[in-house]
Amino acid sequence: MPTTTAPTDPGATPMAGPGECCTLSAGPVGSADAERIASVLKALSDPTRLRLLSRVVAQGCDSVCACDLTEPLGISQPTVSHHMKKLVDAGLLTREQKGRWAHYSVVPSAFAELRAFLDLT
Numbered sequence: 235m236p237t238t239t240a241p242t243d244p245g246a247t248p249m250a251g252p253g254e255c256c257t258l259s260a261g262p263v264g265s266a267d268a269e270r271i272a273s274v275l276k277a278l279s280d281p282t283r284l285r286l287l288s289r290v291v292a293q294g295c296d297s298v299c300a301c302d303l304t305e306p307l308g309i310s311q312p313t314v315s316h317h318m319k320k321l322v323d324a325g326l327l328t329r330e331q332k333g334r335w336a337h338y339s340v341v342p343s344a345f346a347e348l349r350a351f352l353d354l355t
Contacts, residue, residue: 263351270325271351274344277324282309283317290327290338297330297337 263271277283285307290298303314318338321327326345327338 267351271348274324274326274348277320277326280317280320282307282313283321286314286317287321287326291340295339297339299332300336300338 278287286303289303289306300311300314300318303309303318304311307314315336318327318329318336322329322338324344325341328341330337330339
């Protein structure tokens, strides 16, 4: 009988043991939902995008200027624009042009949908 080993990461959640299981609380997803969720997960699969997104999310309801994202992350403006476009295209952020700079805000409903999909019971 296979045994469950403890995770090596002290902050990790232990794996389900014998007799324990988890299911998607909302049940299986249809093809349209799968396409939409896959595009969000694909956008989130890049470490630079996760760092950029975390900067915007940390501001809550306030928008964040692209000009404030280059220096703290040590990346160029074109790189910021490229990655932010992917996050906007995935529906996680909105973009508003203010003068010469783009400002980004969180789309709360996108995170609610992702949270609902990942909700295991």
